[in-house]
Amino acid sequence: MGKKMYDVVVVDAVRTAFGRAGEKGIFWNTRSEDLCVPLLQALIKRNSPVEPGLVEDVVWGVTNQMKEQGGTIGRMISMLAGWGWDVPGCSVDRMCASGLTAVGFAVALIASGMNDCLVAGGVEHMGHLPMGFMRDPHPRAAEVMGDDSAFNMGQTAENIHDRFPEFTKEMADAYAVHCQARAAKAIEAGKMKSMIIPVESRDQDGGKILIDTDQAPRPSTTMEGLATLKTPFRENGRVTPGNASGLNDGASAVLLMEADKAWDMGLNPVMRFVSSAVAAVDPRVMGIAPVPATEKALKKAGLSMADIDIVEINEAFAVQAMYCLDRLGVQWDDPRVNPWGGALAFGHPLAASGPRLVAFMAAQFRENPQAKYGLCTMCVGRGQGYTIIWENLTTQK
Numbered sequence: 001m002g003k004k005m006y007d008v009v010v011v012d013a014v015r016t017a018f019g020r021a022g023e024k025g026i027f028w029n030t031r032s033e034d035l036c037v038p039l040l041q042a043l044i045k046r047n048s049p050v051e052p053g054l055v056e057d058v059v060w061g062v063t064n065q066m067k068e069q070g071g072t073i074g075r076m077i078s079m080l081a082g083w084g085w086d087v088p089g090c091s092v093d094r095m096c097a098s099g100l101t102a103v104g105f106a107v108a109l110i111a112s113g114m115n116d117c118l119v120a121g122g123v124e125h126m127g128h129l130p131m132g133f134m135r136d137p138h139p140r141a142a143e144v145m146g147d148d149s150a151f152n153m154g155q156t157a158e159n160i161h162d163r164f165p166e167f168t169k170e171m172a173d174a175y176a177v178h179c180q181a182r183a184a185k186a187i188e189a190g191k192m193k194s195m196i197i198p199v200e201s202r203d204q205d206g207g208k209i210l211i212d213t214d215q216a217p218r219p220s221t222t223m224e225g226l227a228t229l230k231t232p233f234r235e236n237g238r239v240t241p242g243n244a245s246g247l248n249d250g251a252s253a254v255l256l257m258e259a260d261k262a263w264d265m266g267l268n269p270v271m272r273f274v275s276s277a278v279a280a281v282d283p284r285v286m287g288i289a290p291v292p293a294t295e296k297a298l299k300k301a302g303l304s305m306a307d308i309d310i311v312e313i314n315e316a317f318a319v320q321a322m323y324c325l326d327r328l329g330v331q332w333d334d335p336r337v338n339p340w341g342g343a344l345a346f347g348h349p350l351a352a353s354g355p356r357l358v359a360f361m362a363a364q365f366r367e368n369p370q371a372k373y374g375l376c377t378m379c380v381g382r383g384q385g386y387t388i389i390w391e392n393l394t395t396q397k
């Protein structure tokens with residue numbers, strides 16, 4: 001194969017509403033596969049003349065690959081979507097960045113010329129498959145990761161507060177209030193409508209319902225309310241349910257194509273892949289890893305943060321998002337950062353979150369043709385960070 005690299009574009013990106021995990025969650029009676037199927041169907045319906053037969057692989061992020069999420073869910077969902085037997089699929093795990101890695105792998109396959117039309121995405125039903133469910137860590141895992149705290153994401157956030165005490169609980173709470181307010185404003189303005197694909201489910205009495213509204217946002221969040229919350233990860237700690245992302249159920253999906261193929265088919269791609277990078281750090285402070293990942297991705301692109309018009313950072317915890325933004329030279333309340341709110345409000349159904357960032361980016365690029373570059377970044381348990389930079393194509397019409 002020659003060295004030619006092909007341009008990769010995002011044609012469309014969608015997601016389900018995100019629910020709270022558990023019996024009171026909107027998706028308690030919905031299986032993981034059934035969160036994914038409507039997304040595949042919607043990508044085909046919304047992007048005629050793309051047909052299932054054009055999709056060369058379904059690259060699907062999922063962290064807990066067992067029970068309903070096991071058995072190569074990426075393959076199962078295309079058959080369940082009615083795409084027949086001819087569309088391959090696989091499952092990808094990089095914990096929280098499983099879905100963003102799926103997007104990155106799809107980009108690489110298209111850029112190399114191996115494929116020219118792929119669907120990438122991710123799902124996590126944290127209600128049915130709780131974090132760490134049935135995991136069997138190696139006896140030396142804690143030793144090689146530094147200590148036991150590396151296993152517990154909330155404790156890794158407490159560790160960031162310890163190491164960088166300039167980020168206080170009050171600052172984390174202020175960030176959370178700000179995030180919830182932005183999310184509330186975006187929801188009120190109908191920004192979620194074009195990206196959320198309704199999921200059919202059953203209510204308590206077995207009646208059919210359509211779920212199309214995020215369950216996790218708490219628009220009435222205040223500093224006073226947050227100050228009263230417990231710190232579940234450490235006695236007298238700083239991380240609370242209010243300044244941490246929650247436990248959630250959801251799925252997100254992205255349709256990616258080789259650029260010329262998309263244009264030739266008369267499609268209207270929204271953004272072009274520019275660069276990406278993955279980086280690894282001390283697992284005990286995993287939340288800081290978006291910094292080296294972003295620095296690498298910017299360097300590869302020949303860009304700096306000043307060139308980035310939209311930053312979609314997955315807020316696993318307020319403190320890690322604040323740390324990362326600060327070290328990247330961006331104010332935490334900069335209007336470029338998570339303009340429609342982030343995971344503190346919408347939730348963080350692990351593998352679904354990366355493609356959720358891509359869906360937010362795509363929707364914002366469509367609304368804002370002046371924005372040229374956007375950056376999606378997230379931290380990952382065990383100490384990793386993943387960043388992808390995109391260029392807005394809606395500016396070039």
Ligand SMILES: CC(C)(COP(=O)(O)OP(=O)(O)OC[C@H]1O[C@@H](n2cnc3c(N)ncnc32)[C@H](O)[C@@H]1OP(=O)(O)O)[C@@H](O)C(=O)NCCC(=O)NCCS
Nearest residue numbers: 096153154218221225232240241242244245246247316381
């Ligand atoms: C923090 C965590 C333990 C909280 O779990 P939980 O107790 O089930 O969370 P809840 O949503 O029930 O919230 C707990 C309480 O805080 C309150 N609360 C949560 N957010 C709030 C807000 N923004 N404002 C006011 N109160 C809030 C809830 O109302 C609830 O109060 P109640 O006990 O009186 O009902 C859980 O969300 C968690 O583990 N998050 C991190 C997930 C993670 O590690 N992901 C991977 C990242 S890498």
